[in-house]
Amino acid sequence: FFSLCAMVSVDTRYITRGPLFTKCGLSAAEVVMDEWLEIGRAAARELHIDHENMEAAQAVRLYHYYLPIYFWILRQLDGVRACGGPDAPGPGPGPLVLGLSCPQGGGKTTLQETLQTLLGARGRSCAAVSIDDFYLTHAEQRQVSDKFKDNPLMQGRGNAGTHDIPLGAQTLQRLMQCRAGDSVKVPRYDKSAFEGRGDRHPQEQWPVVLGPVDVVLLEGWCLGFRPVDPQTLADPNLTVVNEFLRQEFDQWCSLCNAFIVVQIEDPQWVYDWRLEAEHRMLAQGKSGMTDEQVARFCDRYMPAYRQYLPGLYATDVVPARQLSFKINKMRCPI
Numbered sequence: 001f002f003s004l005c006a007m008v009s010v011d012t013r014y015i016t017r018g019p020l021f022t023k024c025g026l027s028a029a030e031v032v033m034d035e036w037l038e039i040g041r042a043a044a045r046e047l048h049i050d051h052e053n054m055e056a057a058q059a060v061r062l063y064h065y066y067l068p069i070y071f072w073i074l075r076q077l078d079g080v081r082a083c084g085g086p087d088a089p090g091p092g093p094g095p096l097v098l099g100l101s102c103p104q105g106g107g108k109t110t111l112q113e114t115l116q117t118l119l120g121a122r123g124r125s126c127a128a129v130s131i132d133d134f135y136l137t138h139a140e141q142r143q144v145s146d147k148f149k150d151n152p153l154m155q156g157r158g159n160a161g162t163h164d165i166p167l168g169a170q171t172l173q174r175l176m177q178c179r180a181g182d183s184v185k186v187p188r189y190d191k192s193a194f195e196g197r198g199d200r201h202p203q204e205q206w207p208v209v210l211g212p213v214d215v216v217l218l219e220g221w222c223l224g225f226r227p228v229d230p231q232t233l234a235d236p237n238l239t240v241v242n243e244f245l246r247q248e249f250d251q252w253c254s255l256c257n258a259f260i261v262v263q264i265e266d267p268q269w270v271y272d273w274r275l276e277a278e279h280r281m282l283a284q285g286k287s288g289m290t291d292e293q294v295a296r297f298c299d300r301y302m303p304a305y306r307q308y309l310p311g312l313y314a315t316d317v318v319p320a321r322q323l324s325f326k327i328n329k330m331r332c333p334i
Contacts, residue, residue, distance in 0.1 A: 008059040010040065018064030019333045023325055039067055046117045047110070049152060053070060057332070063332050066111065069260070069323070070118050073098065075196035076321050077124070094176050095212075101312065102262035103305065104298075105273025107331045108219045111262075123282035124214040127175050131220030131252070132157075133187045134168035139151060139203035153237045157198055158301055160222065161244035169251045172218065176255070178211035185209075190227040202215040221301070224253055224261065224317045225308040229300055235303040246306075258321035263313050269329055271298045 008014065015021065015036060016028045040062050044051035046187050049058050077096040102108035119126040135157045136144065144162060148154035154161060168189060174184045184204040192290040193199035227246040233239060253259075274294050281288035289297065328334050 008054065008056050009310060010037065010059060010063055014059075015063050015067075018060070018068060020064060020068040020226060020323075020325055021056065022070040023323060025075060026068060026071055036063070036067060039121075041066065042118055042121050044113055044198055052168065053271050057330070060332055066114050066118075069111070070115060072323055073115065073119070073215065074122075076126075079321065080257055085123045095178075095189060095214050095216050097172065097176060097216045097257050099223050099253060099256040099259040099317065100217060100262070101223040101260070101317075102219070102221065103264055103267065103309075104221045104270050104301065105277065106262055106264060106269075106327060107220075108205075108262065112217050112219045119215055123209075125212060126215040126217060127173065127178075127184075127186065127209045127213050128217045129175070129219075130185060131163060131218065131223060132191075133189045133200075134163045134165070134171070135198060135200065136162055136164055136187050138194050138197060140164075141197070148240055150276075151237050153300055153303060156300060158221075159241045159304055160225065161241060163249075165248045165251055169255065172216065172252065172255045175209060175213050175216045177210065180215045182210045182211035183208050184211075184213075216316065218252065218256065220252075222304060222308070224259065224312045225249070225304065226311050226315075228307065234307055234321065238303050238307055242307075253317050256318055259316070259319070259323070260319040261312060261322065261324040262322060263309075263326045265326065265328075269311065270301065270305065271295065272329070274298055 012028055012031050012033060015031055017025075041081060043049075043062050043066050044054070044058075047058075047061075049062070054062070073096070075125060076098070080094070080096045086122070093321045100108055100112060102111075109130070112130075116126045116128045135141070135207050141162060143155060145155050148161075156162075171186060175186075185203060185208055188201040188206055190201050191198045203288050225245055227242050230239060230242060271294065273290075274297065275291060278288040278294055280292075313324070316324070326334050
């Protein structure tokens with residue numbers, strides 16, 4: 001079995017030589033081409049890709065990136081179910097709670113949405129959640145900004161200390177306990193409110209997740225960041241961020257029973273990816289930030305990236321069930 005995709009023949013050999021194939025614990029003997037091609041076509045539809053006329057980069061994105069992770073997730077779900085789940089509230093196992101940590105612009109939202117679609121097509125109910133949806137309200141964020149008025153890292157949403165940790169933990173716990181007949185409202189954040197400063201949507205606008213929930217996908221740019229010895233901080237403005245990480249930020253990760261870390265070589269790529277996105281929006285006639293505004297926006301995140309990414313990359317968040325890999329600047333796994 002094979003499918004011609006422009007200059008790429010998607011067959012067992014092509015699939016197995018992808019950089020994530022063995023990392024995901026897969027073997028050539030397990031590859032059922034009909035199944036892989038069916039799922040690949042579903043992913044292509046989600047991403048508006050012509051599966052039968054794919055470019056090489058598109059084939060890599062599907063068969064060397066998204067699909068191996070999809071099959072890895074199914075294995076982790078089977079493992080969680082076999083051991084009864086972390087917090088099963090009665091009969092039956094709890095869901096797989098999968099953390100996904102990836103820098104801004106690295107493609108985590110697209111990956112999350114594609115995985116949600118593929119799992120749904122397989123009959124697995126998947127709730128997609130972002131730590132961005134747990135940002136403080138606009139009024140609360142202003143209080144934080146005023147309290148730390150001399151700290152540029154706290155003058156807007158993003159760093160630890162600008163999220164509603166209890167709201168996030170409560171939402172995750174409710175999703176973990178969501179069974180048939182149950183429902184959970186999931187917060188949503190409007191980044192465009194107050195001229196881009198953002199605010200939480202009213203509760204009546206929050207989407208509702210219906211049980212049972214098989215997989216909870218939690219994504220975030222700083223998910224898994226750990227506090228360090230204050231004496232080792234490279235930027236004194238990180239003292240506040242580090243303390244927030246120490247106090248409560250790990251509550252979310254402690255609820256995860258599997259984890260994915262998408263690694264990058266250089267945090268500078270975050271600037272470049274954001275510039276690409278803004279230039280694309282401007283070319284489409286949409287509003288977007290100037291290059292100077294992009295630089296100021298990313299500046300608020302960069303100290304945390306440089307301080308905490310090495311620790312995230314060095315030590316697993318969920319040692320028993322963690323997938324860590326690098327992507328290049330084109331967002332392809334290597």
